[in-house]
Amino acid sequence: MLEIRDLSCGYGRRTVLSGISFSLAAGELLCLLGPNGVGKTTLFKTLLGLLPAHGGEVRLDGQPIGRWSRRRFARRVGYVPQAHTPPFPFKVRQVVAMGRTAHLAAFAAPGRADLDIAEAALETLGIAALAEATYTEISGGERQLVLIARALAQQPRLLVMDEPTANLDYGNQLRVMAHVRRIVGTQGLGVILTTHDPNQALLHATRALVLERDRRYGLGTPAEVVDDGYLRRTYGVETEIIDLARPCGTPRRICVPAEIGVRP
Numbered sequence: 486m487l488e489i490r491d492l493s494c495g496y497g498r499r500t501v502l503s504g505i506s507f508s509l510a511a512g513e514l515l516c517l518l519g520p521n522g523v524g525k526t527t528l529f530k531t532l533l534g535l536l537p538a539h540g541g542e543v544r545l546d547g548q549p550i551g552r553w554s555r556r557r558f559a560r561r562v563g564y565v566p567q568a569h570t571p572p573f574p575f576k577v578r579q580v581v582a583m584g585r586t587a588h589l590a591a592f593a594a595p596g597r598a599d600l601d602i603a604e605a606a607l608e609t610l611g612i613a614a615l616a617e618a619t620y621t622e623i624s625g626g627e628r629q630l631v632l633i634a635r636a637l638a639q640q641p642r643l644l645v646m647d648e649p650t651a652n653l654d655y656g657n658q659l660r661v662m663a664h665v666r667r668i669v670g671t672q673g674l675g676v677i678l679t680t681h682d683p684n685q686a687l688l689h690a691t692r693a694l695v696l697e698r699d700r701r702y703g704l705g706t707p708a709e710v711v712d713d714g715y716l717r718r719t720y721g722v723e724t725e726i727i728d729l730a731r732p733c734g735t736p737r738r739i740c741v742p743a744e745i746g747v748r749p
């Protein structure tokens with residue numbers, strides 16, 4: 486579905502990341518981890534074609550993204566940015582219905598079927614009661630859920646999510662991740678998301694891409710790359726990785742802080 490080859494990205498003359506290669510297949514949930522400012526959002530903007538690559542290639546379904554029209558690309562790929570405040574006081578229902586834009590004919594308004602899809606996305610995320618609220622007057626976490634609903638209404642095959650659970654309460658974090666896993670498993674979506682929580686990668690991802698400060702990176706199953714060595718090198722903290730035995734099924738791996746180490 487998505488193929489990144491030897492990608493370098495950055496702003497102007499400044500290269501932030503280089504030599505990144507990975508691919509994402511349908512039915513995969515890839516978690517991207519890395520410290521603040523390492524380049525996760527920059528990587529996303531580049532693979533979405535919002536920022537020109539400094540080198541390398543991004544292919545979607547075998548075709549370089551530069552050859553995709555924005556409209557065709559938007560039917561295929563959904564993006565959940567870090568929560569933002571738009572300049573206009575749209576109703577939540579309208580913001581979610583905007584997810585249908587790429588599926589509409591030029592200048593057409595969303596039809597009944599589009600509005601039903603938007604309504605279903607609101608229901609799925611448990612925010613149907615907010616439909617008539619003004620987007621600029623709801624909380625940061627609620628806005629985050631609205632942006633996720635908008636991306637679901639878009640019905641993409643590939644979903645790129647920038648810290649989708651960052652502002653959410655514990656229950657909503659679990660509900661959003663459970664829903665993402667469900668659509669990956671049942672609808673064969675490909676999802677790539679950033680998180681600052683190693684446990685989110687350990688518990689939910691099929692693979693993880695871990696970025697380090699010196700432009701090194703690791704790619705593998707979460708168990709392979711999200712380990713105490715990575716967490717020590719990257720964040721300067723000591724952690725314990727624990728496999729929780731369960732009566733049925735495979736053990737669950739989690740990480741807990743051992744002590745808070747401070748970089749010398």
Ligand SMILES: Nc1ncnc2c1ncn2[C@@H]1O[C@H](COP(=O)(O)OP(=O)(O)OP(=O)(O)O)[C@@H](O)[C@H]1O
Nearest residue numbers: 496497499501519520521522523524525526527528
């Ligand atoms: N518009 C921009 N112009 C120039 N430099 C930028 C711009 N946006 C980000 N940067 C720089 O690029 C680097 C990577 O930023 P980026 O936002 O990709 O990090 P990140 O890994 O997503 O961080 P965080 O976890 O804090 O969201 C940072 O050093 C940042 O200062």
